Amino acid sequence: MVHDLIIVGAGPAGISTAVEAREAGIGRERILILEKGPAHSYAIRKFYPEDKRVDAVYKGIPAISEGRITIVDGTKQQTLDFLDQTIQRWELNVQYDEGARTIHKHDDQQLFDVSTGKASYQAKVVVVAIGILGKPNMPDYKIPRAALRGRVHWDVTSDKLEGATALVVGGGDTAADFVHYLVARGFKVDLSYRKPALERMNRINLADMHGMQQTGRLDLLMPTDIERLEEAGGRPRALYRQIPPRTYDHLVYALGGSTPAGFLQATGVELKGGEPLLKEGGETSVPGLFLTGDLTAGKRGGGSIISAFNSGVAAMRVICRDYLDCPMPAGPQPA
DSSP: OEEEEEEEOOSHHHHHHHHHHHHTTOOGGGEEEEOSSSSSSHHHHHHSOTTOEEOSSBTTBOOOOOSSOOOOSEEHHHHHHHHHHHHHHTTOOEEOSOOOOEEEEOSSSSOEEEEOSSOEEEEEEEEEOOOSTTSBOOOSSOOOTTTTTTTEESSSSSSOOOSSEEEEEOOSHHHHHHHHHHHHTTOEEEEEOSSSSOTTSOHHHHHHHHHHHHTTSEEEEOSOOEEEEEEETTEEEEEESSSOOEEOSEEEEOOOBOOOHHHHHHTTOOEETTEEOOOGGGBOSSTTEEEOGGGGSOTTOOOOHHHHHHHHHHHHHHHIIIIIOOOOOOOOOOO
């Protein structure tokens, strides 16, 4: 069958897009969500510490939902439970452990082929709602991975971290989450950031950092740059440009994510400076192919669940108007 809509990624943006499509009258069987992970919102499950606070207001972005679903401040588990309930309430058709490998648009008609390695599907419109957390930015120096196996990380939940000292590299809210997680588990933590002030953190995280610094559980190394990373007795040793070297039990990078440019380019999406060129509603240079969520937020954006929800609303407004002839999203409704 030809689906009306295929959504790649079952995170907040993909779920919101599907909800708005259902509310626009598109039948459950006409919408397919492909998720490469074993569960929805895989990035939240994998990269958020268990005790992470999930705020509706993120990086100062107003918590105003434009569509049918929204969140309030809560825990990681409460957020996941809400998304569980959303999938059930709107009877969303999610195929887990099945990520899109290729997306190809027919030259002679408004039709896409989406291949997953397990099967091939066709749709009139495709929305790519994958996040950027799964592809972390890398430092510009070499990491001796083999010598430091199990000691260098890009999140704090995939491996069991044991020891007394840790270094977190980064200056944003993700870095703050990692520091909080490590300190709560008894680590003495250094935070290395290249700038003299933590300008990227929200005020709550900033207050937490200074509070942990005052109690002696956190040392703010700012501004510092790591010139080289080496192995010292099986542990990572950071050689800084500004201060003497320090050795740690674990090193965790929080340098942000990057747009999966290769995947997008393979679909024919036009990029500029590594970022996709987007039109109204997140539509790419390929007619009928849309991006939602962090992929639409630019290099300095991303991470806001409310913004991810709203990007799905914006996409469906254009999809209904230009491609599927369905009623456009009417805005938020009473719970």
